[in-house]
Amino acid sequence: MVRYIEIESKTLINKLKYRDNWFWNIYTLNPYKGCQFACNYCDAITEKYLVHRDFKDFSREIYVKINAPEILKREARKIGKDVIAFGGVTDIYQPAEKRYELTRKILEVLLKEGFPVHLGTKSTLILRDIELLREIKENSWCTVTVTITTFSDQFAKIFEPLAPKPRERIRVVKNLVKEGIDAGVMFTPIIPFILDNDENLREVIKETSEAKAKYLLHGTMTLRSNQKIRFLNLLRKRWPKLIDKYRELYNGGTEPKRDYMVEINRKAFKLCKRYRVRDYIEPPSFHRGFKENFEVSYSLLLLAYFYEMRGKNPYATWAYHKAAKAIEELKTSIKKLYEEGKLEEIKGIGKSIKKTITEYLEKGRIAKLEELKNKW
Numbered sequence: 001m002v003r004y005i006e007i008e009s010k011t012l013i014n015k016l017k018y019r020d021n022w023f024w025n026i027y028t029l030n031p032y033k034g035c036q037f038a039c040n041y042c043d044a045i046t047e048k049y050l051v052h053r054d055f056k057d058f059s060r061e062i063y064v065k066i067n068a069p070e071i072l073k074r075e076a077r078k079i080g081k082d083v084i085a086f087g088g089v090t091d092i093y094q095p096a097e098k099r100y101e102l103t104r105k106i107l108e109v110l111l112k113e114g115f116p117v118h119l120g121t122k123s124t125l126i127l128r129d130i131e132l133l134r135e136i137k138e139n140s141w142c143t144v145t146v147t148i149t150t151f152s153d154q155f156a157k158i159f160e161p162l163a164p165k166p167r168e169r170i171r172v173v174k175n176l177v178k179e180g181i182d183a184g185v186m187f188t189p190i191i192p193f194i195l196d197n198d199e200n201l202r203e204v205i206k207e208t209s210e211a212k213a214k215y216l217l218h219g220t221m222t223l224r225s226n227q228k229i230r231f232l233n234l235l236r237k238r239w240p241k242l243i244d245k246y247r248e249l250y251n252g253g254t255e256p257k258r259d260y261m262v263e264i265n266r267k268a269f270k271l272c273k274r275y276r277v278r279d280y281i282e283p284p285s286f287h288r289g290f291k292e293n294f295e296v297s298y299s300l301l302l303l304a305y306f307y308e309m310r311g312k313n314p315y316a317t318w319a320y321h322k323a324a325k326a327i328e329e330l331k332t333s334i335k336k337l338y339e340e341g342k343l344e345e346i347k348g349i350g351k352s353i354k355k356t357i358t359e360y361l362e363k364g365r366i367a368k369l370e371e372l373k374n375k376w
């Protein structure tokens, strides 16, 4: 039995310190707290995000921010227009949305205020809002990512018990693309020793390709605090023999060993190539201020994305995030700074990143980035 708890929220938009290089957002927003889809791998039940007294209530008590559209109207006018990602810690089209229509009302505000959006969901209800999404796309930028981790109904029922079936979800992707909306698949989490086999990887990526999805994002599974407790309970019940293998793979940490992650990413990358699916979201055409600054910044973030997929030293990739942020925040054109020989005066720009920026400004492309897009 699910209980809806209506609340008045004081704030709605959350600003990230660094731009996300998967979905290109700098803002996040969640109209609901809790999620009825009750996925057993959900990382939104980690203590960091939790508002419920007990994490088991996450799918039984849904907090509904009934004043969200009004708050948004107020907040949107105070901040610079930029990409907002919806629903990082809840599904914005879960059953509560049928009754409250908060997501729809929020989209209407964002359209009016000219904000670009990324939406993530597992629900077919998103098709209700196709017209709105199309208008946002025409006005600024809009992309929709639908999570699919397997096409086996048996596994989906275990891992995502109350979400629409995977076949229904891929039909959502197909329909959105057919209707002119950019849509792709989120193939995460790839659950170790259960969904990471070649057959499952191939099936998800092949179906994504056949649906004409614009992209597929892939990644392995984290195991943090409550998420870990819940998932290991499930393993104990259904796959007790895997417990030791998980212990070894996670080695007390929150992520699987790096070699394993890189190998799964490599396999997924190869399959994406074989089935001609892009394995990243193209940066938005949208920008604020100096266009060239955003283009350089997006290129650096994409470089970081590909290095992260390949398990490169996190400190090295972090330098790209910092440089990208500094460039976005410049009050002057990066081209002008380059012409004046002042690139190294930008905070966080060392010799190597300076070389990359120079290459982009002189040739309009970065050879290494092109290589990473196409080769492993």
Ligand code: SF4
Residues within 6 Å of the ligand: 035, 036, 037, 038, 039, 041, 042, 043, 044, 088, 089, 090, 091, 122, 163
């Ligand atoms: S749909 Fe997303 S937010 Fe909802 S329970 Fe599943 S993983 Fe968590």
